[in-house]
Amino acid sequence: MSQSVTQSSTQSSTINRRIVLASRPSAAPTTENFRLEQAPVPAPGAGQILLRATYLSLDPYMRGRMSDAPSYAPSVEIGGVMTGGTVSRVVASQHPDYREGDLVMAYTGWQDYALSDGTGVTKLPPAMARPSYALGILGMPGFTAYAGLLDIGQPQAGETVVVAAATGAVGSVVGQIAKLKGCRVVGIAGGEKKCRHAIERLGFDACIDHHAQDFAQQLAAACPRGIDVYFENVGGRVFDAVLPLLNVLARMPVCGLIAQYSGAVASDGPDRSPQLMRTLLTRRIRMQGFIIFDYYQKQEFLAAFIKDMSAWLAAGKIFYQEDIVDGLENAPTAFIGLLQGKNFGKLIVRVAES
């Protein structure tokens, strides 16, 4: 066999490895739900480019795409390639706007190679020091934090902002922007190590371990003036502890519900929705779901994000950490770990050397 299935940084393979959805998870995904397949690398037709992935972003929203429950985006079909954003190189072009060697951000999914007609493809600066940042702090997770916190949360100096998954790709940025806006920031994270990181490296005022027996009491103690902004990205029992602490006129951007994605929240027990609605009414709380794709339509807001975040990074005002896993074949295990809170920083798969 002259073909090689090992990726090399200098030589294109003729094999496209791709990870497809083998079956839908009934609860938490397992490696059984994924399958690694091999196919020939396709050739671009007129108006197409061939993209080779360098970095693949793994994000909690992908759990939703594995399910066939109605959502804001179509499900991945059984046997279909898992969706995902990548930093990719143009390795062949039949498209007038792209040249071989161009660095782009694209939604090519969990695979080595993909064809594109340019839809959803964004060129990156050729000299970008850290192209993988386009998947994190300067990409979707960073913009999610910026848009949800500033547009919906509207934090005012002196207010208390609480964010869960405090060391995650979104939460870590939410808390740091809130600090830059003069807020008291309280993080929630799983385990002492993450909490220490949130305080020592991210500069949060406090961070509470949600595994603690007295988690709710600790959270209340860390928020002596209540909570003005709660950036919701977990749901479940963390939200239960937050709800009684929300102040009058509190704002709650709802970005994700990772604790609910795999049905881990008990659906028996008392119905808490009347209490939720009552609290929302009597304290005049604003709760608003959002997905970042809506904000990509708002060109001025997006430009403000790129400008602000680039300046904060250049000035060393934002600490950003990546958790890089090598090899496409390790994406399923890394993704399962992400849903379990095992990663530390923005989870990225290095699919090939850049």
Added chain:
Amino acid sequence: MSQSVTQSSTQSSTINRRIVLASRPSAAPTTENFRLEQAPVPAPGAGQILLRATYLSLDPYMRGRMSDAPSYAPSVEIGGVMTGGTVSRVVASQHPDYREGDLVMAYTGWQDYALSDGTGVTKLPPAMARPSYALGILGMPGFTAYAGLLDIGQPQAGETVVVAAATGAVGSVVGQIAKLKGCRVVGIAGGEKKCRHAIERLGFDACIDHHAQDFAQQLAAACPRGIDVYFENVGGRVFDAVLPLLNVLARMPVCGLIAQYSGAVASDGPDRSPQLMRTLLTRRIRMQGFIIFDYYQKQEFLAAFIKDMSAWLAAGKIFYQEDIVDGLENAPTAFIGLLQGKNFGKLIVRVAES
């Protein structure tokens, strides 16, 4: 006995009748929770005015004041006079800003007479054709409808707006303003008579009887393009039917939860809050509690309301109906009926002839 306990329009009594909270209701209030007392009419001291109530407004929020659960406003104490807004006459004044005969709107509660130092007192135009309108369409309920619908709901022409308690003091105005903004308006009300009224007199496009067995199906059929704005003032099973119909980017001003006020919503059964949060996230819904007192701080917005509503009334574009009950002693029964949906239009007690 020279004293008379009967109010007269031409002669001040020396007896102040007042209705106090005798006990807190455990579920729906009964007449046992109220007590009619008599006391001497107080005399105003320096800087005070003596007010005599003409009209007393009865509103659902008063149920909350009978409870000692934490809320946005203090509870009525046991033995304390029930709170409420009135249109009153100044019958004696030791205050430089008020003269005998002045017509005012004030929070003097469920009683014939009250002293005030002017706090919370608003002068009404002496020649106001219908002073009781200050308690309804030109007062708190009208402003509640206007502020919640326009500031939070932000209805756009062609969108579908759903409002429950469609013939109530707030709901009837919400729907009519939405029609003026070019929306499709679907009401929800209790009984065929109210539904017919909403369509024939208020001009709604449809109105669904929530007593109907197939209420949820009827509501879905009346909203073929889903729901863009749901003005929430009831909660409970009406909300359960609305939730699946909410469109992406729907707005939901939460003004009241009358179905929940007396604990009528079963608290056993499955916990629906995860589903609620999931819907809010995936459809990017904005839910926001509000109370109208917050909007009274916004002077420009209040002025816009008075201007718009006065113009709409003068042009015959808003239909407004009062349900007037005679006699302070009938306030408890009328209020209990209000919570049961028995009134038709804005419920007002005529305490004395104006």
